[in-house]
Amino acid sequence: MATGRLSGIDFFIVIIYLIGMIVFGIRIGRFIKNDRDYFLAGKKLPWWAIGMSMVVSDIGALDLVGVAGAAYLYGITLANFEWIGCIPAMIIGAFVFIPFYWRTGVFTIPEYLGRRYNRFVRTVVALISGIFMAFLLGIFLFTAAKAINILIGWPEYVSILVVAAVVGIYTLFGGLTAVVYTDAIQCVIMFAGSGIILITALIKIGGWGELVETVSSMGEHYSHHFELLVPVDSPTPYGWAGVIFGLSFVLSPAYWLGNQAIVQRTLGAKSEYEAKKSVLWGSFLKLFIPIILVGPGLAGIVLHPGLEKSDDLYPILIHDLLPPGLTGLVFAAFLAALMSSVDSYLNSAATIWTKDIYQAIFVPNKSDRHYMLTGKTFIVIFLVLGVILAPISGRFPTIYGYFQTVFSIFQGPLLAIIALGLLWKRATGFGASVGLVLGVMTSSTLFWVKDLVFTAQEPFLYIAWWAFIAALLTTIAASLVTKPDPSIRWEKAAAPRIEVEE
Amino acid sequence: MKTVIAELIVPFAEVLYAIVFSIPLWAVRAFVFAILAALAVWILKMPPQLPEADESTIQSKLADLRYFALAVITLQALLYVIF
Numbered sequence: 001m002a003t004g005r006l007s008g009i010d011f012f013i014v015i016i017y018l019i020g021m022i023v024f025g026i027r028i029g030r031f032i033k034n035d036r037d038y039f040l041a042g043k044k045l046p047w048w049a050i051g052m053s054m055v056v057s058d059i060g061a062l063d064l065v066g067v068a069g070a071a072y073l074y075g076i077t078l079a080n081f082e083w084i085g086c087i088p089a090m091i092i093g094a095f096v097f098i099p100f101y102w103r104t105g106v107f108t109i110p111e112y113l114g115r116r117y118n119r120f121v122r123t124v125v126a127l128i129s130g131i132f133m134a135f136l137l138g139i140f141l142f143t144a145a146k147a148i149n150i151l152i153g154w155p156e157y158v159s160i161l162v163v164a165a166v167v168g169i170y171t172l173f174g175g176l177t178a179v180v181y182t183d184a185i186q187c188v189i190m191f192a193g194s195g196i197i198l199i200t201a202l203i204k205i206g207g208w209g210e211l212v213e214t215v216s217s218m219g220e221h222y223s224h225h226f227e228l229l230v231p232v233d234s235p236t237p238y239g240w241a242g243v244i245f246g247l248s249f250v251l252s253p254a255y256w257l258g259n260q261a262i263v264q265r266t267l268g269a270k271s272e273y274e275a276k277k278s279v280l281w282g283s284f285l286k287l288f289i290p291i292i293l294v295g296p297g298l299a300g301i302v303l304h305p306g307l308e309k310s311d312d313l314y315p316i317l318i319h320d321l322l323p324p325g326l327t328g329l330v331f332a333a334f335l336a337a338l339m340s341s342v343d344s345y346l347n348s349a350a351t352i353w354t355k356d357i358y359q360a361i362f363v364p365n366k367s368d369r370h371y372m373l374t375g376k377t378f379i380v381i382f383l384v385l386g387v388i389l390a391p392i393s394g395r396f397p398t399i400y401g402y403f404q405t406v407f408s409i410f411q412g413p414l415l416a417i418i419a420l421g422l423l424w425k426r427a428t429g430f431g432a433s434v435g436l437v438l439g440v441m442t443s444s445t446l447f448w449v450k451d452l453v454f455t456a457q458e459p460f461l462y463i464a465w466w467a468f469i470a471a472l473l474t475t476i477a478a479s480l481v482t483k484p485d486p487s488i489r490w491e492k493a494a495a496p497r498i499e500v501e502e
Numbered sequence: 503m504k505t506v507i508a509e510l511i512v513p514f515a516e517v518l519y520a521i522v523f524s525i526p527l528w529a530v531r532a533f534v535f536a537i538l539a540a541l542a543v544w545i546l547k548m549p550p551q552l553p554e555a556d557e558s559t560i561q562s563k564l565a566d567l568r569y570f571a572l573a574v575i576t577l578q579a580l581l582y583v584i585f
Binding site: 076079083084087088091092094095226227228229231232233240241244248271272273276277280281283284287445446448449452453454455 | 504505507508511512515519522523527530531533534537538541545548551552553554567570571573574575577578581582585
């Protein structure tokens with residue numbers, strides 16, 4: 001396993017960066033007075049910061065390492081996850097879903113579902129999302145520690161504690177405001193750091209043309225490495241059918257329109273216009289993400305052919321290509337990528353548990369300040385839980401992939417009820433409840449029998465598609481046999497609009 | 503039980519696999535461009551997406567978010583033309 005070590009100047013850069021994040025979060029915390037300030041940044045966030053925060057939150061702990069490694073094996077098709085797998089969904093979200101969420105003034109997606117449908121749907125979605133996010137924090141911390149260990153050789157427990165302490169302090173004190181502004185800074189650092197690796201690698205190879213020519217001449221295995229859409233029977237898990245149907249039509253819209261960790265920051269925009277603009281800005285930035293994530297993977301094919309473990313590529317490139325100082329910047333970029341995911345999930349998990357579970361079910365009618373303090377308490381609980389769970393999740397090597405797959409079971413049905421709730425007036429609470437349950441049952445069953453039914457090794461894209469279809473049809477059928485909800489007022493304007501009451 | 507359920511699904515899955523394998527890659531690419539084109543047409547048909555009146559005194563056409571979205575879609579389509 002390739003590992004590098006930070007020099008004095010690199011350490012200095014990283015430490016300044018970490019201290020800067022903490023000081024920034026604490027200073028922002030002085031302006032927070034109530035739960036609206038804490039969870040929605042007082043609805044004062046500018047579009048540019050929200051867009052950058054959305055994009056960088058999507059780049060997880062192991063993505064810099066993992067995507068470069070996967071691109072090394074499968075080529076540019078990985079870019080579909082950022083392009084056709086993000087941009088159409090983000091544009092539709094910008095004009096239809098996000099303005100609607102913003103206008104209703106909700107704190108969370110489950111809260112919207114509760115208003116649109118009923119308490120059962122809200123509670124089920126809140127519990128699944130809340131539990132998933134809380135447990136995912138432990139896995140994020142562990143995968144982050146593992147990646148830091150690969151990159152610079154720090155012991156895993158040191159990395160877990162450092163990341164948890166830094167993210168915990170600025171998220172605890174600064175709420176969503178700190179999360180979004182630190183993410184924006186982290187976005188700049190991530191682009192700069194990853195861009196440096198790609199540019200340095202391309203200079204060494206002799207340019208993009210040389211890279212394409214060399215890789216294309218390396219044999220049959222590399223014949224599809226510069227094709228975005230690859231045949232279903234090509235030697236990759238990302239054949240076109242799964243990419244188009246599972247990723248573009250289901251998982252991507254479910255993620256960009258229904259994931260609390262992504263949507264929450266748009267709810268804190270200054271205005272509806274800025275909320276829309278933030279998502280479009282994010283979609284523009286998404287165009288460049290594959291360049292910095294996939295590019296180094298492709299360059300690695302030429303610079304380091306025949307690697308046994310493709311995930312070792314990124315640390316090897318850092319080690320081989322960068323001088324002291326730049327290594328520190330790239331390592332800071334790596335920390336930025338992982339911290340932005342941890343802070344988003346930490347903040348959103350606390351929001352869901354406070355607003356949809358604690359306030360909605362157990363302790364209603366308390367002051368705004370009470371719920372803000374409850375949110376802070378949940379952040380501490382989840383952080384401690386994350387630190388405890390992180391080493392445990394490390395004992396189960398496939399737990400991250402397993403958790404993602406399990407969550408994908410829920411994504412298709414969630415998208416079906418969110419979309420029908422917004423686009424079809426006739427959708428009822430009973431219909432959504434039945435659709436949600438049967439959709440999850442469909443995906444669970446397909447997940448259970450996947451080895452006997454699917455040819456793809458990891459068929460989560462296909463499972464998500466069929467679960468979405470099942471939930472959609474079931475919700476429509478069950479809604480048509482029940483009476484429409486008289487409290488829903490429908491207004492068709494530029495984009496479909498509905499008004500819902502508590 | 504697992505085998506029984508799988509046996510019920512497999513014939514349906516085989517038909518779908520046959521359909522998917524028979525679709526040429528050029529048709530898939532055309533479908534992707536059709537999605538992007540449909541998105542662009544939908545955006546063009548929307549009313550101008552300008553800031554609320556009190557947000558900005560100058561209502562420049564460049565502030566219309568539809569143009570921003572169209573630029574992103576065009577760049578996206580260009581990438582799928584290249585690769």
